[in-house]
Amino acid sequence: MHLNPYGEDAVRLALSLITDPPPTDDAMVVRCLAYDLVIELPVTKYDRAATAEFLAEWLTVIDATDHDERAARLNDLLRFASAYPRLTNHAEDGWHIHYRDPAQPLASLLRTLISVGTALHLAGRGMHRLGRCAAVGCTTPYADFSRTGKQTYCSPACGNRDAVRRHRARTAAGS
Template sequence: MHINPYGEDPVRFAVELAVDPPSSAADLVARCRAAGVTDVTGREVDLDDVRRFLDEWLGVVDAPDEAARADRLNALLAAASAYPRLTNHAGDGWHLHYRDPDLPLAGVLRALISVGTALHLAGRGMHRLGRCAVAECRRPFADVSRTGRQRYCSPACANRDAVRRHRARVS
């Protein structure tokens, strides 16, 4: 059985790549493999295309409201995804892909992250992407919390802000 590779994991991977962009094609390939993107062997790597896509994806994160977020994400989906197709490319079982076969790695990531983001937002709530509430941080995050009320990119930023608020009250 294959677990759906679209959704939370690609969204988390998009955040990781946006926060710490790959420094080289080899770095991108290694990080893709570590994230479970298994079909990267022999794919052409256009690092500039990946970086451009991540900038477009951050536009989804920074959308001012749900309608704008949906419009921006729909544009990414239109440019990235194809009709769903069954594949057994790795010989380990049939599963769905939302992209044409033989795409360069940037195209694979564009489809994986766009469809994953759409499923994440549709399934968990359109508000489940954001920027850290700490003004000097502003890193993007994907809210995968149970409550759907995440405001910080990490526990470190949440703790730092809590200490700041506490000190402001005490003084």
């Protein structure tokens, strides 16, 4: 049984592709397969370029300054990405819902998967659950999957470094 192949994993895949872009077509395939994405057509050089272009657009959703702007930017992506929901067993691994047409090139499939996954993430967890790292000197994007919904750093390492920086600044000011 597939519960929701469009939610958290799709957003995590997007962040993975942004923070560590695959250098080759084969690396792109390996990355997508690591996130259980079924690739139906051969991957071409177009797929990596078009995916990079889409991810630059997707980052504007993260960088939106308020919820209405975030929704408008995501709706623009969804308008070009999604098809009517359909029930499928295309990989013979169980029936599940797709929000895309069958036999799409990888770049098109990623656009749909990530756009719909982001919409489900924001609608289900909160419109504030995307951002850029708050650590000084770090602008890495993150998606907040935490229980509390209060994430502000891209990683525990950045949070720890920033806490040490703040502590040292307080200690130096107190001297």
